Amino acid sequence: MGRDKEDAAEREIDSVVPWMRAPIDVSNVETCALETLPCLNPRLKKALEEMGISSLFPVQVSVWHETIGPGGFERDICVNSPTGSGKTLSYALPIVQILASRPVRCLRALVVLPTRDLALQVKDVFDAIAPAVGLTVGSAVGQSSIAGEISQLIKTPKLDAGICFDPDDLSQNLESAVDILVATPGRLMDHINNTKGFTLEHLRYLVVDETDRLLREAYQSWLPTVLQLTQASDDGLFPTAFVPSAFGALQTVRRQSVERGFKGKPYPRLVKMVLSATLTQNPSKLIQLDLHHPLFMTTGGSRYRLPEKLECLRLICETGMKPVYLVALLKSWEGEKCIIFTSSVETTRRLCKLLNFFGDANIKAKEYSGGLNQSVRSKELKAFRKGDIQVLVASDALTRGMDVKGVTNVINYDMPPFAKTFIHRAGRTARAGQAGRCFTLLSNHEVRRFSKLLKKVGSDSCPIYPISPTSLDSIRATYTPSFLVSALEKLKELVESEAPKKGRQAFRHNSRTGNSQTKFNKTTSDT
Structure with a gap:
């Protein structure tokens, strides 16, 4: 199900049935x-x-x-x-x-x-x-x-024994x-x-x-x-x-x-x-x-309402450096439960693999998406609920109604395309009167569109979250061309062993084009 269909309500007509007025x-x-x-x-x-x-x-x-x-x-x-x-x-x-x-x-x-x-x-x-x-x-x-x-x-x-029926x-x-x-x-x-x-x-x-x-x-x-x-x-x-x-x-x-x-x-x-x-x-x-x-x-006059104790924050990321900002955030929250939302099943899988390549960051991430069969999804969700997993990388399959106690942070790795998507993603935290934070990673060209989205969800402010340049530099030092090449090769091996034939062919096509930075950005949908 595409996002355009999932969030088509953003384009609904203005008329409202009388009983809703x-x-x-x-x-x-x-x-x-x-x-x-x-x-x-x-x-x-x-x-x-x-x-x-x-x-x-x-x-x-x-x-x-x-x-x-x-x-x-x-x-x-x-x-x-x-x-x-x-x-x-x-x-x-x-x-x-x-x-x-x-x-x-x-x-x-x-x-x-x-x-x-x-x-x-x-x-x-x-x-x-x-x-x-x-x-x-x-x-x-x-x-x-x-x-x-x-x-x-x-x-x-x-039936009584011996009685025909x-x-x-x-x-x-x-x-x-x-x-x-x-x-x-x-x-x-x-x-x-x-x-x-x-x-x-x-x-x-x-x-x-x-x-x-x-x-x-x-x-x-x-x-x-x-x-x-x-x-x-x-x-x-x-x-x-x-x-x-x-x-x-x-x-x-x-x-x-x-x-x-x-x-x-x-x-x-x-x-x-x-x-x-x-x-x-x-x-x-x-x-x-x-x-x-x-x-x-x-609740209130507006159609969309965010949880009362939700804090919205944003990070403006340098081009090609979204993974660096993401890892910096995760390292600062050691032990806290976090859900990372992406725009597609493919991005979910590949971003999850990428995070696990940062071995020294001590990030244990698992995937939750429509690309997994139901038994695997349920297993990963159960482990996340129990606290065996701290980071869950998810497609919008997890946005609707799911309640996981102790989720203090939600991250939009890919900016939500519609206000409705933002509401449901952000709602995985700050539940039942508890406090929570929702971070959105943005490239410079997304800032204006994100501001319009915030108006629709009734958020008055979404300040820029400060990340220490020192913490970014230490991760950037790891995020080198040689790391990208190595990660790309590992990703290719994983995709070829897990994906259906059609998916493998598409991945090989991407791998044959562009330099390693460009290829890796395609792999993680890093804008």
């Missing part, structure tokens, strides 16, 4: 101690305390008051709040509280996220609170065994083994189309997290499929026959004349919650959600 400003809401939070289930309170949570952040308090109580969930909820402000718990807590009040085992809440790692991170939050009130949470994510997921999601009725009759008795499902859209569609017993007919809550990204990608038409599968007919019952040809081999079990929720009770509408740090304002995209009298909650 008068948002509820949650920035003035005070944090709230758990003891004073109205109606909180005592078992949930205990589970939160075991997580180390003693109070809720403003966005969490605001959503709680709009969802819990006599008029709870009368409207769909839309949240545009900075990264690290606590959006996950803002929807997880009220959903778990409400579902616990009606103890029936069926799939009643679905949370959809764009990536596997983000989905598993959200599932961890649900896992920490849902079991306390008797609810079960499942996951449906890519790069994992679908057979294993089915065994966890679907409960098969027990009709497989078709048995499939009608399959039941959900989970109350809440956290899923990626592709794997969700796999279960909708192919898993016997998987049904959305009782679904009460649909959460679309990182909404702007999920609306930009079709993901096998997951959203219209889910909405159609959860629509009521005029009499409040599901249609007796619903197998649209557009959905291919749709095999979800449809129990005829079953009301969502419980027989004999009024048909509850499907409640939707949509959240992002950069929620789209494009009416043509928002209309896909079919929102019911949406309530728009945001």
Whole structure:
């Protein structure tokens, strides 16, 4: 997915849907101690305390008051709040509280996220609170065994030994083994189309997290499929026959004349919650959600907001010397966790290798990008969370919602092309009320464009970060032509051993042109 597509919202039309013109400003809401939070289930309170949570952040308090109580969930909820402000718990807590009040085992809440790692991170939050009130949470994510997921999601009725049964009759008795499902859209569609017993007919809550990204990608038409599968007919019952040809081999079990929720009770509408740090304002995209009298909650008047305790800094780098400035920064933070963002998968891989060539700098860097398979990415992220790795070089695959405790510094090695990209990159630090810094490395010709970007994200200042000339000189002494030639050869060997044939041919072409400095700059995208 190219950056132009990823951040196309920067060019969205100026029109705004009416309900977005008068948002509820949650920035003035005070944090709230758990003891004073109205109606909180005592078992949930205990589970939160075991997580180390003693109070809720403003966005969490605001959503709680709009969802819990006599008029709870009368409207769909839309949240545009900075990264690290606590959006996950803002929807997880009220959903778990409400579902616990009606103890029936069926799939009643679905949370959809764009990536596997983000989905598993959200599932961890649900896992920490849902079991306390008797609810079960499942996951449906890519790069994992679908057979294993089915065994966890679907409960098969027990049969007495020696009794023959009709497989078709048995499939009608399959039941959900989970109350809440956290899923990626592709794997969700796999279960909708192919898993016997998987049904959305009782679904009460649909959460679309990182909404702007999920609306930009079709993901096998997951959203219209889910909405159609959860629509009521005029009499409040599901249609007796619903197998649209557009959905291919749709095999979800449809129990005829079953009301969502419980027989004999009024048909509850499907409640939707949509959240992002950069929620789209494009009416043509928002209309896909079919929102019911949406309530728009945001922080302040501007569309984009940086975390309150984030400090933005910039470094103006000499031509061809970005790696020198980068290494100087990293050496000054020994032991601190840092994420370095680049513009592409290729740059991520090669910059990571380069940093590890600076042996005397004691920099242990690993890569996180779409160029790695999911198991490797998850392994590196786990090591980074544990502190076994201090530096993670990442493509924008890591920008969305990922929460890693203890990240004090974020570096834009390549300047973000759009304000939205900057918001999500910077949001990997200064989370949950903690302080953090975001550094951007710039060449002289990028300074003016970066200043325009800062205005869009509402940053009043971004001072130049001073680096000691002595520290630069010591690294520059290592960064010699002979070092570049040696590093280039090592990079070529690594690329030839790891990259597919097409990538090797492209690398050989680059290696045959230009001097070693030029070749190395191409390798690291050093501008």
